[in-house]
Amino acid sequence: MPGKTTKKTVKPSAPAPxxxxxxxxxxxxxxxxxxxxxxxxxxxxxxxxxxxxKILRKALTDYHGDPYLFLQVAALDTGGPGELxxxxxxxxxxxxxxxxxxxxxxxxxxxxxxxxTARGKRETVLQSTELDIPLGDAALLALLGRPLLHDERRLxxxxxxxxxxxLAATSPSANS
Amino acid sequence: MEKERKRKxxxxxxxxxxxxxxxxxxxPGERFPAQELWLYQNITECYIPLLRTMETLAxxxxxxxxxxxxxxxxxSMLGDDYYRHKYDDYLGCxxxxxxxxxxxxxxxxxxxxxxxxxxxxxxxxxxNAAKRDLAAQFRILSERGAVTLVTxxxxxxxxxxxxxxxxxxxLQIRTGQTVFARAFGPAPRxxxxxxxxxxxxxxxxxxxxxxxxxxxxxxxAYGAVDGPEYGNFMPFATESGLVIFPRELRLSGAVWAHRxxxxxxxxxREFHADYTWQMSEHxxxxxxxxxxxxxIKVHRxxxxxxxxxxxxxxxxxxxxxxxxADFIARIRERAALVAxxxxxxxxxxxxxxxxxxxxxxxxxxEFLEALARLAADSTDIxxxxxxxxxxxxxxxxxxxxxxSWGKSGYFDTWLNPACLHAYPIIAELAExxxxxxxxxxxxxxxxxxASEIMLAQSSDWPFFISWDRFADYGRxxxxxxxxxxxxxxxxxxxxxxxxxxVETREAHxxxxxxxxIESII
Numbered sequence: 001m002p003g004k005t006t007k008k009t010v011k012p013s014a015p016a017p018x019x020x021x022x023x024x025x026x027x028x029x030x031x032x033x034x035x036x037x038x039x040x041x042x043x044x045x046x047x048x049x050x051x052x053x054k055i056l057r058k059a060l061t062d063y064h065g066d067p068y069l070f071l072q073v074a075a076l077d078t079g080g081p082g083e084l085x086x087x088x089x090x091x092x093x094x095x096x097x098x099x100x101x102x103x104x105x106x107x108x109x110x111x112x113x114x115x116x117t118a119r120g121k122r123e124t125v126l127q128s129t130e131l132d133i134p135l136g137d138a139a140l141l142a143l144l145g146r147p148l149l150h151d152e153r154r155l156x157x158x159x160x161x162x163x164x165x166x167l168a169a170t171s172p173s174a175n176s
Numbered sequence: 177m178e179k180e181r182k183r184k185x186x187x188x189x190x191x192x193x194x195x196x197x198x199x200x201x202x203x204p205g206e207r208f209p210a211q212e213l214w215l216y217q218n219i220t221e222c223y224i225p226l227l228r229t230m231e232t233l234a235x236x237x238x239x240x241x242x243x244x245x246x247x248x249x250x251x252s253m254l255g256d257d258y259y260r261h262k263y264d265d266y267l268g269c270x271x272x273x274x275x276x277x278x279x280x281x282x283x284x285x286x287x288x289x290x291x292x293x294x295x296x297x298x299x300x301x302x303x304n305a306a307k308r309d310l311a312a313q314f315r316i317l318s319e320r321g322a323v324t325l326v327t328x329x330x331x332x333x334x335x336x337x338x339x340x341x342x343x344x345x346x347l348q349i350r351t352g353q354t355v356f357a358r359a360f361g362p363a364p365r366x367x368x369x370x371x372x373x374x375x376x377x378x379x380x381x382x383x384x385x386x387x388x389x390x391x392x393x394x395x396x397a398y399g400a401v402d403g404p405e406y407g408n409f410m411p412f413a414t415e416s417g418l419v420i421f422p423r424e425l426r427l428s429g430a431v432w433a434h435r436x437x438x439x440x441x442x443x444x445r446e447f448h449a450d451y452t453w454q455m456s457e458h459x460x461x462x463x464x465x466x467x468x469x470x471x472i473k474v475h476r477x478x479x480x481x482x483x484x485x486x487x488x489x490x491x492x493x494x495x496x497x498x499x500x501a502d503f504i505a506r507i508r509e510r511a512a513l514v515a516x517x518x519x520x521x522x523x524x525x526x527x528x529x530x531x532x533x534x535x536x537x538x539x540x541x542e543f544l545e546a547l548a549r550l551a552a553d554s555t556d557i558x559x560x561x562x563x564x565x566x567x568x569x570x571x572x573x574x575x576x577x578x579x580s581w582g583k584s585g586y587f588d589t590w591l592n593p594a595c596l597h598a599y600p601i602i603a604e605l606a607e608x609x610x611x612x613x614x615x616x617x618x619x620x621x622x623x624x625x626a627s628e629i630m631l632a633q634s635s636d637w638p639f640f641i642s643w644d645r646f647a648d649y650g651r652x653x654x655x656x657x658x659x660x661x662x663x664x665x666x667x668x669x670x671x672x673x674x675x676x677x678v679e680t681r682e683a684h685x686x687x688x689x690x691x692x693i694e695s696i697i
Contacts, residue, residue: 028603028604028607028608030340030600030603030604030607031340032340032599032600032603033340034336034337034339034340034587034591034596034599035336035375035578035586035587035591036586036587036588036591036592036596037584037586037587037588037591037592038584038585038586042591042596044596044599044600046600046604077401095596106399106400106401108376128340129339129340129342129376129377130376130377131375131376131578132375132376132400132575132577132578133578134395134399134400134577134578134579134586135398135399135400135401135577151405153405153517154398154403154405154407156517157406157407157408157409157514157517157518158398158407160513160514160517161394161398161407161408161409161424161425161426162394162425162426162429163394163395163398163408163425166394166395166425166429166585167395167584167585
């Protein structure tokens, strides 16, 4: 599901600063990644004027002069391929929803926002905090043959725990 | 004297955790606004009855150690004379209404109304005997060893929503610990994570803040690589040393589950039917009241669409005892199933919202009392505290998975399209706060800006929005605190603080005014 650029609802309403007393407040850059449910990651980012200027100096730009940006899901552990998803995105301030895949299940990942240079190289400008993508039921079953979960006792404990029924009963699709 | 403890090791040990939390609400212009009634009804139906139960058990030497989490927002309200005065007024009103409507004797509801009036009069006696200081009562029970007190984050923030700002998470955790220490003395060893929300790396932050243990949802013990070997049936330590007590689902479900849990039994008091709606305008206006759900509940659960029958407390109390006995049987059954898989007796962690016991489930305190007595008389079931188990040593370790309790198990109630917009805004406000170093001129405004940011973080607002219950209130509180924080920060940044505005905000939301927030940041 593509994200969309949105405007903030909160506006500072303090009196205008007096001449000569204005302090420079550094605009924050951020890339926020949140695990929204078992199957999705919400990403939200903001690029300050300073950073945007830096990107524009080196980036490949489109017809409108905007840089080509990419949101990448990268695994930090060593359980498989490092790059799990690479999504072309746009906008200095934007949001994106990424569906987690079986390849991501059980992995520790970060999101990176990068631009493409005129020479085709990728330069990362923002990185999120780490996310541990949960192992869903399907992933658990698909992966049981691997040493990671090849533990008969843990499987039996999982079955005894009632988690499968609990999550199925309260999943958004079951309730909708 | 505590009864003689079991000689033989128990077949199952249980950690019972009651988490008490209400959102901070203060509406001075109104006598009984709905948001404050949550507090008054919970004091009447839950906090005082549970204190009474715990005191009775402790007096009789019945070993039933409970772990109690009291949120800083609730503690602030319990310690504020503003609420104490209004609660006195509230008690007087509902006793008067119940007494007046109990006559004539023999009418359908007179028995239930008389019971209610008598119960609330007892509550008022306890309230006065406690010098209207319930936090002190919890402290006394803690000193007697009957409860282990833990804290939670400052305003009940779902920490995974702020994983991108460890400084903001730390502010929530440390402020919670500070408020707790002010009420009870030393910092607590445990911390309740709001909504049991856990994200990767949070264990390290908690451990850095001096937290030794917390409680997580059951699937936290299965969903990660390198999960603990005993699943959710034993506490386990993370790499950082934080000990996790994962929830046991089946037993918890017997108590809270909406349709299959004990509280749905037809002999219990109906939560949703408030007799205030049936009272005459005349009786209400004599007490200067408008019609509102005051918490006068005198029917039993009778079924959807049926004429509700009067509540019979003797019947409800008998059901609570019966359910306590059933629960003991279920614990044994569960232990018999799980112990062979573990090769040892399990530890079942049972965390609940405290307000379930008494407020949502009126007979909940009686259920707990009966459960305590049955467990104390048994040779194979023992209630323990997390700290007893920590003393024994935790021999299981593993990595917890990201998780929460609630719908879908992964933050869905608090992180969804209806409320996701707020988190980046709060992140930006926090960046602006952390960019400033307060001085004598800016300190008050700085503290209030931090308070406003923390108040915006309360998990209650997205909960209200997502479940469409008090959704407008949730949205308005979220916007109110974000706007106030933004305005105060803009004043600090511009060097032109609007002192009147800051004072007004502090008077309205004074809960962290005495906290040295700047030393935490």
